[in-house]
Amino acid sequence: GAGVSQSPSNKVTEKGKDVELRCDPISGHTALYWYRQRLGQGLEFLIYFQGNSAPDKSGLPSDRFSAERTGESVSTLTIQRTQQEDSAVYLCASSTGWQTQYFGPGTRLLVL
Amino acid sequence: QKEVEQDPGPLSVPEGAIVSLNCTYSNSAFQYFMWYRQYSRKGPELLMYTYSSGNKEDGRFTAQVDKSSKYISLFIRDSQPSDSATYLCASGDMDSSYKLIFGSGTRLLVRP
Numbered sequence: 001g002a003g004v005s006q007s008p009s010n011k012v013t014e015k016g017k018d019v020e021l022r023c024d025p026i027s028g029h030t031a032l033y034w035y036r037q038r039l040g041q042g043l044e045f046l047i048y049f050q051g052n053s054a055p056d057k058s059g060l061p062s063d064r065f066s067a068e069r070t071g072e073s074v075s076t077l078t079i080q081r082t083q084q085e086d087s088a089v090y091l092c093a094s095s096t097g098w099q100t101q102y103f104g105p106g107t108r109l110l111v112l
Numbered sequence: 113q114k115e116v117e118q119d120p121g122p123l124s125v126p127e128g129a130i131v132s133l134n135c136t137y138s139n140s141a142f143q144y145f146m147w148y149r150q151y152s153r154k155g156p157e158l159l160m161y162t163y164s165s166g167n168k169e170d171g172r173f174t175a176q177v178d179k180s181s182k183y184i185s186l187f188i189r190d191s192q193p194s195d196s197a198t199y200l201c202a203s204g205d206m207d208s209s210y211k212l213i214f215g216s217g218t219r220l221l222v223r224p
Contacts, residue, residue: 004155031210040120042200042214043156056211091155099144101212103155 002026004104006092012110013082021077021107025094032075033093033101034067043091049075082111115139116203118215126223131188135201135215138182142203142213145177147186150198150217159199160186191222 005024013019025032030051035043045059049069060066064082069075079086087110093101118135125131133147144163148156160175162168162184168175176185184201198217204210 033210040216042116042118042216043202043212044214045211048210050210059211093155099146099161100158103157105153105155 004092004094004102006090006104006107008107009105010108010110012112014112015084016081018078018080019082019109021079021090021109023075023077023092023094023104025073025075025092026102028072029094029096029102030072031095031101032069033095034075034077035091035093036061037089037091037106039088046077046090079109082109084111087111114216115213116201116215118201118218120216120218122219122221124221124223125191127191127193129191129222131186131191131195131220131222133186133188133199133201133218133220135184135203136182137184137203137213139203139205139213140182141205141207142182143206144204145175145184146202146212147173147175148200148202148214150200152197156200188220191220193222193224196220196222 007022032049034046047067048056064080067077089106091106093103095101147160150156162175165179172189174187200217201215202212204212
């Protein structure tokens with residue numbers, strides 16, 4: 001079956017522009033996560049969606065970052081007024097239980 | 113101090129060697145521990161999950177947790193070139209079980 005997919009796979013943008021990253025979770029997975037991975041660093045938790053519950057946004061680094069999820073399907077992560085320090089790989093994961101998160105391949109964002 | 117520390121490597125070993133990968137953590141509330149493998153330009157995949165202290169074995173992989181010293185290890189027996197990847201440890205507590213704290217990863221190279 002299909003795994004977690006993310007688009008675009010690569011994104012180059014200019015400082016100050018807005019970007020939108022998309023995640024398609026595995027069908028039936030109620031939980032969805034966004035992480036950021038800077039070069040040579042571990043994964044940094046950004047946001048967690050679980051069913052119809054209010055999302056845990058505690059990992060979002062600033063108010064320029066926001067995320068939405070439509071029901072138990074697609075999620076979009078939006079970064080407004082991008083800065084060079086936003087350059088990273090943005091990973092999405094989905095799961096049924098929290099122990100096993102299935103990750104997508106990530107979106108590589110480069111802000112010039 | 114990061115909550116989960118991991119030597120970045122790279123660690124280079126000959127094929128067939130026993131590999132030891134290690135992490136330390138600082139938060140006494142952490143109760144579960146995971147090891148992920150990440151190939152280049154791919155998302156992480158869960159290898160092992162352990163809860164509390166002790167050992168857990170799965171094929172060539174053994175995960176070990178020593179909560180008294182806040183030390184977690186992953187051993188790989190009979191290492192193969194296909195094991196060459198970055199290995200990430202992650203920990204979490206039961207209050208926010210989905211919010212994993214990741215180490216920065218150790219790059220492993222298994223030479224044929």
